[in-house]
Every structure is written in C-alpha cells, then in structure tokens.
Amino acid sequence: MNKLFIVLVLTLLGSTSFAADCISKSEMQTIASHFSQFRQLANKDYCYDGxxxxxxxxxxxxxxxxxxxxxxxxxxxxxxxxxxxxxxxxYFIGRIEDIDVQANCPKGVGAYVYGFGNTMYVCPMMLTESFSALDRASVFMHEARHIDGYPHTTCSRGARKGLSGACDTRISDGGSYAVSVETYAQLAKYATDIHPALKAYAMSSAVTYADEAFEVPVKIDREQKLLLMADSTQLYSMDLSGNNQLTALGNAPFLGKIVPRAQHMILIPTDRTQNARYMFANNEGEIVQTAGDAIVEYNTQSPTQRAELADLHLGAQWTAKVYTSKITFACDPRSPSAKDVKIPQGEAVSILYSNGYSRAARSNYLLASNGQVYEFGCNERGLSPFINPVNTPMASGLVRAYKVNGQVIGLTEGGSLVAVNGTQTTPLNTGLEGQIYEIAPRESFSFMDAQ
Known part of the structure; x- marks a missing residue:
C-alpha cells in the first residue's frame, strides 16, 4: 500500500482579512454538495467555534x-x-471526494492520501490552532496533486537528506511540492485580501519549500543581505555586494535575539516578560501564532525560566535549545525525545554562524562567557549530540557572527560590525557604530520586487 504524505516543516497561525465569524447557509449547502460529511450542518449558518x-x-x-x-x-x-x-x-473538488479526519498520525504528518481512491486523510495537528487556513489550503492542494499520480521520493541531499517521502525530483515536473511552492508564492505576490504579515510568511514558506523539497535545485533569483537591528529597534538591510549600503526597513516590536528558521525570523525579546514570535522586517504586523514547539514551550515559561535560554538553533532535522549551562538537543526528526548535554566550561553567550546559517548543517559554533568556542551538533549516523571545544583560534570580542555572501560578518560587544578573517577583524563603516544590537541573514527576491 503506497501512502503519500506531506511532512510539515513550518507552522503558522493567523487569520485572513476576509474571514467572517460564520459561514452562510448557502455556502454551507454548496460545500455539503461536494462533501457529504457536512450535510447535517448545512441547514443554517455555521459559526466557527475552534x-x-x-x-x-x-x-x-x-x-x-x-x-x-x-x-x-x-x-x-x-x-x-x-x-x-x-x-x-x-481543482481540489475535482480530485478529493471525501475528507477523513484521523485520531492520530506519525510525528510531523499533517495530511496524506493513498495511491488509490479520492479520500484525503487529515491529521489532528493540521486542525489545531497552530495552523492557519492559509497553511491548510496549501497542504490540501498539495495532497490533491497526489491524486494526479505524483508521488514523493526519498531526499538524497540538502536539508531533508535521508527523509523518506519528503522530496520531489524537480519543480518543473509539477508534483505536489511544486504545488506547495506555487500556492505560497501566489498568496505572497497576488492575494488581494490577506494580512501583509501572512503574505510575508507565505513568501518565506514558498522559498523554504523550494530550497528543501527538491532533488534538483530550484532556480530562484535572490540576493543575500544582512539584517541589522539598531538599539532604537530600527531595522536595516545591508547590501554586501558593494559599499555596504544600508536601507532602512521597519521596526522590530522589541529588542531581542533573532533566531533564523529557514527563511523566517523568530524574535526572542530581551525583555523576558514578552512572548517570542515571528518577526517581519517591513512593519507588516504580527501573526497570532506559535513559531514551532520550542517557542510554544518558551512562551509558557516564567520570565525567570525564559532568561535561562541563551540562544536557539532550528535546523531541518535537529534543534538545539542553548541554555546558560547546557544544550538540550533533539537529534532525531522522527522522535520527540531530547537529551541534555552540559557545556564543559563557561556559560553560553551566543551561536556563531561563521560557516553561514544552514538548515542542512550538522553542527554550529557556540561562544561561551570565558571566550571558549565550542562546536555543537548532532552526528548524522548515530543521531547523537556532541559539544567539543574548538582548538583553532577565532576572532575575539564578538557576540554574533554570520557568513553571508561569502563574507564572515561579526557583531562586536561594542555594537559595531567587523569583517572577520580567522583571528583578524576589520571594522566596517555603517554609520551605526556602537548602535547595532543584533544581526541576522536576510534575502530579497526578484519575484516579489518585480512590478
């Protein structure tokens, strides 16, 4: 029996601007004419109840x-x-004739269809308040495409390497992951009545699926840049291709640490009384949502407990919650189990992405308060965590570092940027010397910029 399913990597909770509190009786009757399970609800208006x-x-x-x-x-x-x-x-009703809600499903599965019949099976996680109608619609379109005879394959490369049924061969084949990319891209660029933050989220989701779900790399016209957060919360985009020109964007809602999650950004506020959430760079607003399980856990904690979290790495197949004195690893993407590993010496300060932020990377670097740098990660074969001291000297005085567009850029303790080459640093003139609070990678896309 060939089960085809989508493994959901990202979560979203939000609302569309057109959404009403109720569905009219006439709309319910139309829906019930296509899906008989709703017939008992079609004799009056239906009001959403969660x-x-x-x-x-x-x-x-x-x-x-x-x-x-x-x-x-x-x-x-x-x-x-x-x-x-x-x-x-x-398109959907032309392929799906019945929707069957399941009581439980394997970890990470939101919906699936079989290689026969026209029933779509929806998992409980897909129908919680951790997902929006936007996400569900994209997933349902993805599943409908399977009915046309487009199965998935095991990923042999990239962020999803080794995951069964998590890739298509190429986007030009027009399979189910092509549908995922195209629906999100269409929403981001051309939807006329959804919230700007949802559109920004949709664009990030489109690029994430394009980057991770295909064996043959997808052609995307993009430009790598660096995002700067100033002490004033003003955000800037820094062009690294020439003279390091800054372009003012929007404002962050709070000062804090920016955690990359594929193309998305999560803000963990310095004020630990504030909840962590997705952040958008151009004043698009806020989506009322949780940004993954680690953030759900964080937001339920007290400010004192939250203060123990120094940083967070979110890879495609493993995560690392970096606390003051330990790292909690989740190395197996198929299991909810986690393991704590003590930081040998010093307290955690920040993750240094001196090789660049990559969802496929199996390790990263951690700066400790005593100046020691550690390599930490999950072994690919045994899925076991590790923390090892780095003996090769690295530049000192940094609190953050990213490799972007072939350059390693560091943020100093004094709030300025430097170019990093081994142990050597060269100041970068930004006009914001002493005022930069945080940095993160950022990309722009010609599809969104085109008129």
Missing amino acids: SQTANLLQAIMFMRKTAFEPNMQKSQDELFSGRFSSSWYD
Whole structure:
C-alpha cells in the first residue's frame, strides 16, 4: 500500500482579512454538495467555534474565497509558473471526494492520501490552532496533486537528506511540492485580501519549500543581505555586494535575539516578560501564532525560566535549545525525545554562524562567557549530540557572527560590525557604530520586487 504524505516543516497561525465569524447557509449547502460529511450542518449558518470541523471548514472557505489579482505574471525564475493559479477549490473538488479526519498520525504528518481512491486523510495537528487556513489550503492542494499520480521520493541531499517521502525530483515536473511552492508564492505576490504579515510568511514558506523539497535545485533569483537591528529597534538591510549600503526597513516590536528558521525570523525579546514570535522586517504586523514547539514551550515559561535560554538553533532535522549551562538537543526528526548535554566550561553567550546559517548543517559554533568556542551538533549516523571545544583560534570580542555572501560578518560587544578573517577583524563603516544590537541573514527576491 503506497501512502503519500506531506511532512510539515513550518507552522503558522493567523487569520485572513476576509474571514467572517460564520459561514452562510448557502455556502454551507454548496460545500455539503461536494462533501457529504457536512450535510447535517448545512441547514443554517455555521459559526466557527475552534473545533476540528471549524478549522477544516475555514480552510475550505479559504480555497473558495481568497481573491487574487487578475493578471498574475509568471516569475522569471521557478517560483511561480501560474499552472495552478486558477480556482483552487475547483481543482481540489475535482480530485478529493471525501475528507477523513484521523485520531492520530506519525510525528510531523499533517495530511496524506493513498495511491488509490479520492479520500484525503487529515491529521489532528493540521486542525489545531497552530495552523492557519492559509497553511491548510496549501497542504490540501498539495495532497490533491497526489491524486494526479505524483508521488514523493526519498531526499538524497540538502536539508531533508535521508527523509523518506519528503522530496520531489524537480519543480518543473509539477508534483505536489511544486504545488506547495506555487500556492505560497501566489498568496505572497497576488492575494488581494490577506494580512501583509501572512503574505510575508507565505513568501518565506514558498522559498523554504523550494530550497528543501527538491532533488534538483530550484532556480530562484535572490540576493543575500544582512539584517541589522539598531538599539532604537530600527531595522536595516545591508547590501554586501558593494559599499555596504544600508536601507532602512521597519521596526522590530522589541529588542531581542533573532533566531533564523529557514527563511523566517523568530524574535526572542530581551525583555523576558514578552512572548517570542515571528518577526517581519517591513512593519507588516504580527501573526497570532506559535513559531514551532520550542517557542510554544518558551512562551509558557516564567520570565525567570525564559532568561535561562541563551540562544536557539532550528535546523531541518535537529534543534538545539542553548541554555546558560547546557544544550538540550533533539537529534532525531522522527522522535520527540531530547537529551541534555552540559557545556564543559563557561556559560553560553551566543551561536556563531561563521560557516553561514544552514538548515542542512550538522553542527554550529557556540561562544561561551570565558571566550571558549565550542562546536555543537548532532552526528548524522548515530543521531547523537556532541559539544567539543574548538582548538583553532577565532576572532575575539564578538557576540554574533554570520557568513553571508561569502563574507564572515561579526557583531562586536561594542555594537559595531567587523569583517572577520580567522583571528583578524576589520571594522566596517555603517554609520551605526556602537548602535547595532543584533544581526541576522536576510534575502530579497526578484519575484516579489518585480512590478
């Protein structure tokens, strides 16, 4: 029996601007004509109540009612071809005849179909408040594409290497992950009535799937930059291709540590009374959501407990919660188990991404309060965690470092930027010397910039 399923890597909770509190009786009757399980609800208006049924219906309404610009131009790269841009709902009901909500599913599975029949099986995690109608609609379209005869393959490279059924061969084949990329890209660029933060989230999701879910790399016209957070909370984009020009963006809601999560950014506020959340760089606003299990756990803690978290690494197949004196590793993507490993000496300060932030990397570097740098990560074969001291000298006086566009850029204790070459540092003139609080990688995409 060939089970085809999507393994969900990212989570989102939000609301669309068109969403009403209730579905009209006439709409319910139309939905019930396609899915008989809703017939008993079709004799009156249906009002959302947070139940699994409500969340399922909200996704169906998203497919039915989300509006797009009339002229949706193809991208010059492979992010958007427009091949799935017509009525999402018509596409869906042309392939799925029944929706079966399951009592439980394997870890990470949101929905699946079999290689026969026209039933889509939806897992409990997909119908919780950790996902939005936007996410569910994209997943449902993904599953509908399987009905056309597009299975997945085991990933042989990249962030999902070794994961069964987590990749397609190439995006031009038009399989289910191509649908994921295209639906998110279409929402990001051409949706006319969803919140700006949801559009920003959708673009990041499109690129994440494009980067991680294909054996043949997807062509994306992009430019690597560096994001700067000033002490004033003002955000800047730094162009590293020439004279390090800064472009003012929006404001961060709080000062804090920026944690990359693929193309997304999570902000862990310095004020530990504030919750961690997704951050958007251009004043798009906030999405009421949880940014993954680690952030759910963090947000339930007291400020004193939160203060123990020094940093956080979110890879595609492993995570590391860096606390003051230990690191809690989750090395097995198929298991909820975790293991604590004590930091040998000193207290954790910050993760240094001197090889660049990569979801596929099996290790990173940690700066301790005594100046010692450690390599930490998960062994690929045994899925066991490790923390080892780095004996090769590294530049001192840094609190953050990223390799971006071939350059290692460090943030000094004094709030300035330096170019890093081994143990040597060279000051970078930004006009914000002594005022930079945090840095993070950032990319721009020609598809979103095109008029």
